[in-house]
Amino acid sequence: MKMLKTILKQFLNKPATTMFPYVPLENFEGTRGHLVFDPAKCTSCMMCMKRCPSQAITVQRAEKIWTLDRFRCVMCGNCVDVCKFDALLMEREYAKSATPAQRSVETYEITYVKPERPKKETAE
Amino acid sequence: MWGEYSRLHSHLLWLGLFADSLGFESLFYQAWKIRESILDEMEATTGGRVIQGVCKVGGVRRDVANSFLSDMDDRLDEIEDEMKDLTNVFLNDYTLTKRLVGKGVLSKEDAYYLGAAGPTARGSGLDLDARSTGYLAYGDIGFKPVVEKGGDGYARCAVRCKELFQSVEIIRRVITDMPEGDVFTPVKGNPDGEYFSRSEQPRGEVIHYLKGNGTKHLAQFRVRTPTLTNIPPLVSILAGCELADVPQIVLTIDPCIGCMER
Numbered sequence: 001m002k003m004l005k006t007i008l009k010q011f012l013n014k015p016a017t018t019m020f021p022y023v024p025l026e027n028f029e030g031t032r033g034h035l036v037f038d039p040a041k042c043t044s045c046m047m048c049m050k051r052c053p054s055q056a057i058t059v060q061r062a063e064k065i066w067t068l069d070r071f072r073c074v075m076c077g078n079c080v081d082v083c084k085f086d087a088l089l090m091e092r093e094y095a096k097s098a099t100p101a102q103r104s105v106e107t108y109e110i111t112y113v114k115p116e117r118p119k120k121e122t123a124e
Numbered sequence: 125m126w127g128e129y130s131r132l133h134s135h136l137l138w139l140g141l142f143a144d145s146l147g148f149e150s151l152f153y154q155a156w157k158i159r160e161s162i163l164d165e166m167e168a169t170t171g172g173r174v175i176q177g178v179c180k181v182g183g184v185r186r187d188v189a190n191s192f193l194s195d196m197d198d199r200l201d202e203i204e205d206e207m208k209d210l211t212n213v214f215l216n217d218y219t220l221t222k223r224l225v226g227k228g229v230l231s232k233e234d235a236y237y238l239g240a241a242g243p244t245a246r247g248s249g250l251d252l253d254a255r256s257t258g259y260l261a262y263g264d265i266g267f268k269p270v271v272e273k274g275g276d277g278y279a280r281c282a283v284r285c286k287e288l289f290q291s292v293e294i295i296r297r298v299i300t301d302m303p304e305g306d307v308f309t310p311v312k313g314n315p316d317g318e319y320f321s322r323s324e325q326p327r328g329e330v331i332h333y334l335k336g337n338g339t340k341h342l343a344q345f346r347v348r349t350p351t352l353t354n355i356p357p358l359v360s361i362l363a364g365c366e367l368a369d370v371p372q373i374v375l376t377i378d379p380c381i382g383c384m385e386r
Contacts, residue, residue, distance in 0.1 A: 016157055028168040030186065032177070076177045081185065090171075 027092055032075040034095040035068065039108045041087035042066060048079035048088060064110040070095060071103050125188075125298045126166070126176060127260070127323075128291040133162045133174070134326035135284045135291075136207075138378050139214065142281065145371050146223060151213060158206050165196060183308030193299045204292050211285040224278040228361045228373035231275055240357040241350040242328025243287070244377045247280035249273045254324040265297050277376045284378075314340050327351055327378045349383035 018025075027033070044061040056072035057079060059065075075095065080088045140155035163173045169188050170176040178185050214220060230240065235248040245252045246269060253269035255262045270286045272279040315336030323330050328350025335344040354377045361373055 028164075028171075030169075030171045031167055032171040074175075075172070077171065077185075 025094070027094070029092065031092050031094075032077050033091050033093045034070075034075065035073055035079070036089045036091050037066065037068065037108055038087045038089070039066065039111045041085045041112065042083075042110050043085055043112055043114075044110060045084070047082045047084075051078045051082045053078065066108045066110055067105045068108075069103075069105045071098075071100075125295055125302075126170060126178060128295050128298070129162060129166050130176075131326045132288060132291045132295075133159050133166070135288050136162065138284060138326075138375075139210070139281075142372070142375050143214075145375050146220065151210075154210060158203060158210065161199070161203055165199065168192070180308065182311040183306070185308070187307045193302065197296065197299055200292055200296060204289070207288055207292075211288065214281055214285055221278065223369075223372065224276065224281060225274075226276050226278075227369050228277045228365060228376060229275045230357055230361050234360055235275070235357060238356040238360060239353045240328075241353050242324075242326070242378070243280050243283040244328070244354050244357055246271050247283045247376075248275035252329070254322045254329040257322065259321075259323065261298065264301070265294060267294070277372060280376045314338055315342060318344075325350065327380060327383070328354060349380070351378070351380045351383040354379075355384065 044059055044064065044066075046059045046061065048057050049055075049059045052073075053076060054072045054074055056069045056074075058067045073095075075090070077090055080090050136155050136159040140152040140159070143149075143151035143155060166176065167173050169192070170178040170186060172178075230244070230248045232249045235245050235250050240248065240250070241252065249271060251269055251271050253267075255267050256269060258267075270283050270290055272283050272286075315334070316338045318333070318335040321332045323332075330350060331346075331348040333344070333346045333348075334342060337343040358374065358377050358379075362370065365373060
């Protein structure tokens with residue numbers, strides 16, 4: 001008898017599976033999906049490189065290159081918390097998957113230009 | 125609060141796997157369907173589904189808004205109703221009771237001397253729970269462990285089912301009593317000295333041991349996971365049981381292969 005109730009409920013309710021690739025996935029605002037880097041704000045302080053637990057980020061200050069290995073990134077968010085210049089952001093969409101053959105390191109050139117401060121006038 | 129949500133999702137995962145091992149595949153999916161709503165709660169508050177990444181030296185990284193907490197209370201009502209239907213099947217179904225009662229018995233003395241932890245010990249009548257020591261906020265909410273006598277597979281399953289409802293109650297109490305304030309205090313200085321911490325994970329008691337020597341690197345770090353200590357009781361349970369019961373009995377201690385390997 002209890003089974004009958006369950007069977008009837010199954011006919012009347014909508015199915016529990018979501019048609020995932022056709023229906024876009026909804027996740028939440030604070031979800032740690034994938035990492036986005038803004039080269040115009042990075043001052044090469046290298047704090048993200050020091051804080052990354054899986055060593056996915058490398059920064060070369062002399063050549064002004066910032067690289068990210070997306071396979072190593074675990075989306076912990078340490079680099080986002082530590083960056084004082086807001087150059088790193090965590091987006092909502094989940095990271096796309098790829099095969100090991102497609103694995104590569106993403107490289108960005110840092111295009112930060114230090115803003116000129118007006119020269120202080122020497123008091124006379 | 126996050127610890128109790130974690131416990132809910134782990135027990136529901138276990139119930140699903142257990143149902144699957146007994147052959148009840150649609151019950152497996154029902155359990156995981158409820159688990160999905162709990163994982164949604166965790167993702168909305170912490171950003172990750174299973175791996176929260178929310179603890180930090182000195183506090184936690186994120187805060188939960190008050191309006192969100194009151195919505196969470198309503199969602200917990202729905203989750204609790206669904207869980208009642210689910211655990212009703214586990215505890216009262218004819219086939220399940222025939223297959224679990226009396227199989228894989230662990231007596232109370234054996235459980236104590238062989239070092240059982242978590243629901244394995246609590247299913248045999250031992251009152252062992254690291255949450256009784258009152259760490260974090262457990263001391264303020266008056267916590268009593270769920271203990272079942274019997275020591276067989278049914279008792280361990282019943283411990284986990286009842287812990288689901290206990291976790292929901294704890295979350296509700298925490299939501300009503302949550303204090304305002306900072307979630308993080310900055311910590312200065314280098315780690316020095318040693319620290320030993322016991323916490324209750326869904327599978328049992330986890331011990332973290334840390335030793336610092338004054339520099340920013342740690343001298344020693346060790347984690348002892350509960351599945352490792354549940355293996356000697358498992359060996360004593362398996363002696364003398366029927367071959368067809370072995371998968372269920374191994375699953376009743378909730379083995380985690382990664383933890384066993386430690």
